[in-house]
Amino acid sequence: MACPWPESGLSRAQFADTVWRQGAAHYRDLPWRNVDDPYAVLVSEVMLQQTQVKRVLQYWPRWMRSFPTVDALAAASVEDVLSAWQGLGYNRRGLALKRLADECAAGRGGCLPETADELQKLPGVGPATAGGVVAFAYNRPAVYIETNVRSVFLHCMFPQEEGVTDKQLVPLVKDVCPQDNPRAWYYALLDFGAWLKSQGVNPSRRSAHYAKQSAFEGSRRQKRAFILRAVLDDPGIAADAVLAQLNAAEFAAGRGEVDPQLFASVVNDLVREGFFARTDNCLG
Numbered sequence: 001m002a003c004p005w006p007e008s009g010l011s012r013a014q015f016a017d018t019v020w021r022q023g024a025a026h027y028r029d030l031p032w033r034n035v036d037d038p039y040a041v042l043v044s045e046v047m048l049q050q051t052q053v054k055r056v057l058q059y060w061p062r063w064m065r066s067f068p069t070v071d072a073l074a075a076a077s078v079e080d081v082l083s084a085w086q087g088l089g090y091n092r093r094g095l096a097l098k099r100l101a102d103e104c105a106a107g108r109g110g111c112l113p114e115t116a117d118e119l120q121k122l123p124g125v126g127p128a129t130a131g132g133v134v135a136f137a138y139n140r141p142a143v144y145i146e147t148n149v150r151s152v153f154l155h156c157m158f159p160q161e162e163g164v165t166d167k168q169l170v171p172l173v174k175d176v177c178p179q180d181n182p183r184a185w186y187y188a189l190l191d192f193g194a195w196l197k198s199q200g201v202n203p204s205r206r207s208a209h210y211a212k213q214s215a216f217e218g219s220r221r222q223k224r225a226f227i228l229r230a231v232l233d234d235p236g237i238a239a240d241a242v243l244a245q246l247n248a249a250e251f252a253a254g255r256g257e258v259d260p261q262l263f264a265s266v267v268n269d270l271v272r273e274g275f276f277a278r279t280d281n282c283l284g
Contacts, residue, residue: 003171009157016176023188026195032060038112038137039070045132046093059088074105083232091228096124116142139183143173147204148193154203165208218255223266231276235284
């Protein structure tokens with residue numbers, strides 16, 4: 001039985017027709033599209049989390065040349081993986097990909113699972129990433145909700161509502177996803193949603209899950225990234241030397257000295273999360 005569609009929006013048929021038309025009109029020919037390799041799709045989905053497409057266009061081809069398979073990524077060092085990820089931000093994503101590859105190489109013969117439930121058992125894979133791999137790599141129906149998809153549903157089906165939850169969207173997303181070509185359907189949703197934003201329309205702000213990204217400069221995230229980059233550039237560097245470099249960068253940006261306790265806390269987090277090790281006062 002099909003789920004009931006909100007009376008405030010388009011009918012199911014009208015919605016599907018609108019998405020197909022708008023998707024065709026604004027289609028983006030991206031290099032990770034129409035690819036049957038689940039690993040390649042997974043990499044693109046992880047990179048696209050909280051990162052603009054234009055930046056991923058620079059990184060995805062290089063990554064795939066450096067680490068073309070799960071086994072190649074598993075064989076790489078953490079340092080090489082994180083160095084390749086530098087500039088994309090949210091370095092935990094790169095580290096999670098490395099751990100995922102290690103797990104799949106060791107226990108799955110270098111292959112990824114084929115179901116969303118099994119994919120979500122892997123490091124760093126949530127519902128949206130799992131749904132994207134199933135829909136795009138395997139071309140099978142899946143629930144895939146990310147910012148652009150969410151925007152289209154909010155724009156067309158909840159034009160006046162605030163605080164719409166993904167729980168409200170899931171049955172609609174599932175109901176309208178075609179059985180025969182979910183890959184093309186989700187491309188259409190993504191491209192329609194991206195076009196809406198390019199027109200100054202951002203329906204995702206009416207989602208209950210919308211959160212404005214905090215400023216990077218001067219933040220703890222910025223200090224994490226600086227410290228990690230310093231260690232990757234000079235493995236074995238003394239922690240005091242990293243702090244001195246960080247303070248110099250902060251002064252150059254017009255900010256004050258970093259609290260040593262804050263520095264120690266960030267370093268402890270990075271060590272605990274597996275980005276590098278600490279021996280005495282050296283990091284690497």
